[in-house]
Amino acid sequence: MSELDLLPIQKTINLLAPQGRTALLPLLHEAQDHYGYIPETVAEEIANAINVPLSDVFGVIEFYSLFFKHPIGETIVHVCNDPACAMAGSESIYKLLNQKESFKFGGEVKPRITIEVAACLGLCEHAPAMLVKGQPMISKDLQSWEEIFEPSRKRPQTILGGDVHRLTKNCGKGRRTNLDQYLETGGYVGFKKALSLNPGEVINQVKDSGLVGRGGAAFPTGLKWEGAANAEENTKYLVCNGDEAEPGTFKDRVLMEDDPHLIIEGMLIAAYAIGAQKGYFYIRGEYLTSYKHVIEAVQEVRDAGYLGENIFGSGFSFDIEIRRGAGAYVCGEETALFESIEGKRGFPRVKPPFPTTHGLFGQPTVINNVETLANIPIILSMEIEEYKSIGTEKSPGSKLFCLSGDVKKPGLYEVPFGVTLRHVIEILAGGMRSEHPLQAILIGGAAGAMADPSQLDVRLSFEDLRKEGLPLGSGVITVFDETRDLRDVLLRLANFFAEESCGKCFPCQLGTQRQHEIMKRIAKRKVKSSDINDLEDIIVTMTDSSLCGLGQTAGSAIGSAIKKWPTLFSPQELKNEFVGGQNG
Amino acid sequence: MGETIKLTINQQEIECEKDQTILQVAKSVGVDIPTICFHDHCTANALCRICVVEVKGARTLIASCVAKVSDGMVIETHNERINRSRKTIMEMMLSTSDLSQSPQLLDIASAYHADENRFNDAERRNPPIIDDNSMFVRDYEKCILCWRCVQVCAEDAQYAFAINFKGRGYHTQISTFFEKPLTESTCVFCGQCIGVCPTEALKPKRQWLLELGYESDQIMQMTRNERNKKTKKPQTSSAEK
Numbered sequence: 001m002s003e004l005d006l007l008p009i010q011k012t013i014n015l016l017a018p019q020g021r022t023a024l025l026p027l028l029h030e031a032q033d034h035y036g037y038i039p040e041t042v043a044e045e046i047a048n049a050i051n052v053p054l055s056d057v058f059g060v061i062e063f064y065s066l067f068f069k070h071p072i073g074e075t076i077v078h079v080c081n082d083p084a085c086a087m088a089g090s091e092s093i094y095k096l097l098n099q100k101e102s103f104k105f106g107g108e109v110k111p112r113i114t115i116e117v118a119a120c121l122g123l124c125e126h127a128p129a130m131l132v133k134g135q136p137m138i139s140k141d142l143q144s145w146e147e148i149f150e151p152s153r154k155r156p157q158t159i160l161g162g163d164v165h166r167l168t169k170n171c172g173k174g175r176r177t178n179l180d181q182y183l184e185t186g187g188y189v190g191f192k193k194a195l196s197l198n199p200g201e202v203i204n205q206v207k208d209s210g211l212v213g214r215g216g217a218a219f220p221t222g223l224k225w226e227g228a229a230n231a232e233e234n235t236k237y238l239v240c241n242g243d244e245a246e247p248g249t250f251k252d253r254v255l256m257e258d259d260p261h262l263i264i265e266g267m268l269i270a271a272y273a274i275g276a277q278k279g280y281f282y283i284r285g286e287y288l289t290s291y292k293h294v295i296e297a298v299q300e301v302r303d304a305g306y307l308g309e310n311i312f313g314s315g316f317s318f319d320i321e322i323r324r325g326a327g328a329y330v331c332g333e334e335t336a337l338f339e340s341i342e343g344k345r346g347f348p349r350v351k352p353p354f355p356t357t358h359g360l361f362g363q364p365t366v367i368n369n370v371e372t373l374a375n376i377p378i379i380l381s382m383e384i385e386e387y388k389s390i391g392t393e394k395s396p397g398s399k400l401f402c403l404s405g406d407v408k409k410p411g412l413y414e415v416p417f418g419v420t421l422r423h424v425i426e427i428l429a430g431g432m433r434s435e436h437p438l439q440a441i442l443i444g445g446a447a448g449a450m451a452d453p454s455q456l457d458v459r460l461s462f463e464d465l466r467k468e469g470l471p472l473g474s475g476v477i478t479v480f481d482e483t484r485d486l487r488d489v490l491l492r493l494a495n496f497f498a499e500e501s502c503g504k505c506f507p508c509q510l511g512t513q514r515q516h517e518i519m520k521r522i523a524k525r526k527v528k529s530s531d532i533n534d535l536e537d538i539i540v541t542m543t544d545s546s547l548c549g550l551g552q553t554a555g556s557a558i559g560s561a562i563k564k565w566p567t568l569f570s571p572q573e574l575k576n577e578f579v580g581g582q583n584g
Numbered sequence: 585m586g587e588t589i590k591l592t593i594n595q596q597e598i599e600c601e602k603d604q605t606i607l608q609v610a611k612s613v614g615v616d617i618p619t620i621c622f623h624d625h626c627t628a629n630a631l632c633r634i635c636v637v638e639v640k641g642a643r644t645l646i647a648s649c650v651a652k653v654s655d656g657m658v659i660e661t662h663n664e665r666i667n668r669s670r671k672t673i674m675e676m677m678l679s680t681s682d683l684s685q686s687p688q689l690l691d692i693a694s695a696y697h698a699d700e701n702r703f704n705d706a707e708r709r710n711p712p713i714i715d716d717n718s719m720f721v722r723d724y725e726k727c728i729l730c731w732r733c734v735q736v737c738a739e740d741a742q743y744a745f746a747i748n749f750k751g752r753g754y755h756t757q758i759s760t761f762f763e764k765p766l767t768e769s770t771c772v773f774c775g776q777c778i779g780v781c782p783t784e785a786l787k788p789k790r791q792w793l794l795e796l797g798y799e800s801d802q803i804m805q806m807t808r809n810e811r812n813k814k815t816k817k818p819q820t821s822s823a824e825k
Contacts, residue, residue: 040761040762043761043762044761053738053745053748053770054745054761054769054770055745055746055747055748055759055760055761055769055770056745056748057761058748058750058759058760058761058762059748059749059750059759062749062750062751062752062759063749063752069762328752345749345752350629350630350647350650352652498753498754499753500753501752501753501754502752502753503729503749503751503752503753503754503755503756504629504631505630505631505632505633506620506631506632506633506634506673506676506677506728506729507633507669507672507673507676509729509753509754509756510673510676510677510680510754511672511676512753512754513680513706513707513753513754514676514679514703514706517703517705517706517707530702534702534703537668537671537672538672538676540668540669540672541668541669541672541673543644544636544644544645544665544668544669545633545636545644545645545669545673546633546644547630547631547633547647552644
């Protein structure tokens with residue numbers, strides 16, 4: 001491959017090189033897209049152009065699962081293996097694709113197809129999910145397997161429902177809401193209102209709304225903004241975290257694909273409030289449609305004068321740069337995401353210092369989740385009392401829930417905080433898919449916890465769930481009927497964390513691996529009497545001592561299952577149980 | 585000089601200067617906190633988490649090598665909760681890497697009653713030894729990923745940037761650019777990485793050959809050949825930067 005033609009990517013290299021190291025991921029994406037992998041000579045060229053050590057560039061290529069250092073097939077297929085997709089048969093799709101001889105041989109150099117097993121693709125409502133050349137493909141729609149080589153099939157539609165439609169009013173229409181359509185429905189009214197206030201008043205309004213972060217950590221948004229606004233430095237950043245990858249979550253994808261202007265308006269208001277001149281919109285690498293739609297929407301507002309210098313003569317200047325992730329769940333952790341933008345391996349940083357004082361490029365930074373930012377224009381464009389008229393006293397407003405698994409209508413549902421779990425599962429999602437009764441519900445995703453049927457009447461609010469020992473997390477509700485093998489579900493979660501641990505701190509790097517090994521044994525019904533004790537020590541150690549939120553929650557779902565169903569982990573019980581059958 | 589603050593370590597009230605880490609302050613009053621990845625001359629990254637302590641009001645345990653003290657802090661450095669983490673981390677390390685030549689780590693393991701056979705059917709990391717230069721070998725079966733070698737090769741000391749990581753998570757390993765031999769990397773063979781390695785994963789070649797049972801004169805013979813090769817082919821060497 002010594003005769004490699006560098007010309008096609010040279011233009012991009014020349015264009016981005018002045019940015020320095022922060023251009024590394026965009027340049028690697030360019031190389032990956034163009035060559036189908038990242039050849040050594042190209043990596044060298046990029047390293048020299050942006051003045052980054054060769055070994056560091058290699059370290060970055062190796063960290064992100066969407067970058068390959070060897071040639072891959074002409075068509076790359078990602079088959080999802082998260083619990084919802086596995087229940088819908090993704091394992092057999094994976095096996096079948098691998099067995100098809102005709103897929104193995106293509107050109108002389110490249111195989112025709114490369115099949116990758118992927119952690120949750122964020123298409124849980126379409127289980128079993130696949131990405132073909134980065135585009136979602138619903139296997140149910142396929143007539144023949146040869147069809148997967150036909151490009152650009154239409155985007156699968158998400159079932160959208162709920163009791164209210166504040167965040168989702170422009171979603172589910174089968175199109176991206178463009179600027180004109182967005183303006184017709186009251187778009188950018190919140191931003192104009194914000195410009196008429198001073199930044200402190202905007203922050204107070206957000207504080208008064210009681211909004212807390214929707215990415216999982218539930219930190220009060222107004223307080224975060226205030227921290228960054230009060231920081232001394234002149235250069236500040238606003239980052240939108242669209243690196244949605246929690247298994248079972250697809251809410252941010254729907255918002256980014258269908259109504260990107262809502263998020264962009266939220267970013268504008270946030271940037272104005274904290275005094276940021278530059279924003280980054282970081283989108284999960286697997287979400288190509290989101291990436292495309294956000295690029296289009298940003299261009300529309302830039303052309304219309306909502307971005308740039310001295311916006312509408314207000315004296316406020318702001319612009320947005322869009323970044324793609326490259327296949328690393330840990331980059332959803334805020335400081336790991338900064339590292340990724342800076343062109344590094346996505347290692348979470350030690351906190352403190354916190355992002356509000358030392359964030360992106362070491363500057364004061366606010367980083368908010370997509371759904372959090374989508375709430376901002378709504379808060380600004382209505383009276384606080386109206387915003388708080390739905391939801392509970394401590395959890396005002398509405399929330400998006402992602403339903404998947406054994407329900408009739410898996411999809412995205414917007415509800416006011418405080419409705420019951422039963423309401424969402426039985427009324428909105430249509431109840432159980434088959435006659436088999438409910439066995440368990442995974443709340444909050446892989447980093448969440450298991451609930452059982454006795455908890456169906458818990459109200460979905462931060463305070464009520466906390467009392468039940470359940471995390472709201474990113475709003476995941478995955479439903480399992482009684483035919484499902486919970487040990488297999490837990491094994492998949494353990495596998496997920498072992499795959500996605502960044503390897504920085506020892507408890508998580510080692511603990512996710514040991515947890516996975518033990519769960520592999522348990523799922524095969526080869527349980528040792530010491531397993532439950534070993535798992536508990538590993539989980540407590542990861543929770544207590546890991547450096548970031550990934551490790552601290554990597555044992556959460558399994559830990560909750562140990563408390564609820566200790567027999568799943570006990571060797572005695574297995575003797576009386578026929579293999580493959582249901583759980584006690 | 586600095587501002588003085590008051591805090592409590594293991595029920596003992598003390599006064600100390602601000603802007604120090606918990607580890608520094610503990611040491612100054614004779615409280616011993618175990619450390620593994622921490623090194624006086626390397627940037628502390630809080631990787632191994634053996635130095636975790638309990639700080640009143642904190643949700644999780646805190647890595648004392650990086651956490652700064654503050655006024656009124658109430659710290660415990662040894663209790664059941666902390667010891668459970670330390671013991672489990674040691675047990676997981678023992679079932680992962682070859683620590684047989686790391687007496688300091690084995691001391692910590694025994695101090696916390698870590699059972700080396702606890703995870704005895706675990707997948708160990710056992711990559712082959714890399715013998716690609718005449719100065720030292722890299723035996724990553726012994727590597728615990730403390731990052732010290734990567735750091736001294738980069739901004740902590742040498743600015744040679746010869747090594748970084750390949751893979752991630754449990755399957756991370758220290759590596760050169762595209763896994764090339766060190767002689768084709770930017771390595772300047774300064775030996776700083778060998779100096780900071782806590783587990784003898786990086787070992788002088790002569791020591792390695794002696795351990796394998798070769799006699800001194802055999803080793804001279806073997807390495808002489810390599811030295812000769814090197815003088816004939818200066819362009820493949822470490823001298824370029």
